[in-house]
Amino acid sequence: MEAEFWHERWGKGEIGFHKSRPNPLLSRWWPALGLPEGATVWVPLCGKSLDMAWLRQRGHPVLGIELARSALESFAAEQQLQLGWRQQGEFAISEGEGYCLYCGDFFGLQTEDVASVKGIYDRAALIALPEKMRHRYVAHMRHILPPGWQLLLITLDYPQQQRPGPPFSVPDAEVRSLFAGCRIELLDEQDVLDDHAVFREQGMTQLQERVYRIST
Numbered sequence: 001m002e003a004e005f006w007h008e009r010w011g012k013g014e015i016g017f018h019k020s021r022p023n024p025l026l027s028r029w030w031p032a033l034g035l036p037e038g039a040t041v042w043v044p045l046c047g048k049s050l051d052m053a054w055l056r057q058r059g060h061p062v063l064g065i066e067l068a069r070s071a072l073e074s075f076a077a078e079q080q081l082q083l084g085w086r087q088q089g090e091f092a093i094s095e096g097e098g099y100c101l102y103c104g105d106f107f108g109l110q111t112e113d114v115a116s117v118k119g120i121y122d123r124a125a126l127i128a129l130p131e132k133m134r135h136r137y138v139a140h141m142r143h144i145l146p147p148g149w150q151l152l153l154i155t156l157d158y159p160q161q162q163r164p165g166p167p168f169s170v171p172d173a174e175v176r177s178l179f180a181g182c183r184i185e186l187l188d189e190q191d192v193l194d195d196h197a198v199f200r201e202q203g204m205t206q207l208q209e210r211v212y213r214i215s216t
Ligand SMILES: C[S@@+](CC[C@H](N)C(=O)[O-])C[C@H]1O[C@@H](n2cnc3c(N)ncnc32)[C@H](O)[C@@H]1O
Pocket: 003, 006, 007, 017, 018, 019, 044, 045, 046, 047, 048, 049, 065, 066, 067, 068, 071, 104, 105, 106, 107, 123, 124, 125, 128, 166
């Protein structure tokens, strides 16, 4: 998905991926990472996710990256945060109250931008991207992160021919191939088709949601 696609989604308010509550899988499984308060958490392709506020409330400095400036502005307004903006190279950065939210392209991030990251939370980020871009996304993430990171990853898996993405299907085998060489633990796996009536109407017959802890 190119930048224009996402700018259009945000512009038209077509943001069905945005949830009005923190993700229950985050609260259930985040403790499995055992990250202490104060450990910086990176939320790639963050949108205006309330999961960032949940992580912040648990004492984590939150680093976000998002293409749409309006998403970051909405997040600050809805959370009643006083965040200032500054420019750093190609990025506009919204900062304050434990948040550092980059506005720009994930693929433009460099090692120094994520030097403090200990944990990563990926919900609707990897699965928002088509297959080739998913490979670039994970390769770039692995390339710039400092050693010792841990990732909580949530995926969806369904017969891809039954509907176009996003969200895209990312089968277990693909996760294992993308993160080859890392420690990969499957924490949770649920059949969630009943929770997605629209997907069922579109002809989907099977939908698995998985949660992984991936670490180096
Ligand atoms: C499916 S949404 C998920 C947002 C968020 N993770 C959530 O759970 O609500 C994917 C987000 O990634 C952003 N995005 C897509 N490609 C991006 C890129 N290359 N760099 C930064 N953000 C990107 C989009 O604007 C969109 O807000």
